[in-house]
Amino acid sequence: MSRISKKPIQIPNNVDFSISNSEVIVKGPLGSLHQRLSADHITIANENNELFVKSTNSTKQSHSLSGTMRSLINNMIIGVTSGFVKRLNIVGVGYRAQASGDTLNLSLGFSHPIAYKMPNGITVETPTQTEVVIKGINKQQVGQIAAEIRAFRPPEPYKGKGVRYADEVITLKETKKK
Incomplete structure (x- = not known):
């Protein structure tokens, strides 16, 4: 059992x-x-x-x-x-996020901004331009939304730029030497 x-x-x-x-x-x-x-x-x-x-x-x-x-x-x-919370950090020059109502506007270095609409029951906050806080009562839904936002620009291994979880540790690779 x-x-x-x-x-x-x-x-x-x-x-x-x-x-x-x-x-x-x-x-x-x-x-x-x-x-x-x-x-x-x-x-x-x-x-x-x-x-x-x-x-x-x-x-x-x-x-x-x-x-x-x-x-x-x-x-x-x-x-x-008590609810569930996922925190994301955005690392990179010019990368930022802004919450307006139930939409999260992301600027992640693409030629276009990304507008991500939150489903019912999920709230999003941006305490600063580089922090995103996702809250909700359904653990699976909160984790799925956080994973989808992270998938727009996952952290790259050389400079660490991108969207990452707040407690995620990125091991940076060394650049190629001549």
């Missing part, structure tokens, strides 16, 4: 948790999230504000799904209570 699924999930007091029609719904102060549940492989038990995710049979797929569903439900609870 998955070791991850053996750990119980603590449900805070300000979070409502419900299971209906093979779907898990989590509502909290920041919003609500839902996730489809594979009812033929796992069961969820709620005991004293703790959730236990268990596999229904002893197949490899059931064991792996129980650990995956436990992680997804835990991320949903964290998302509706």
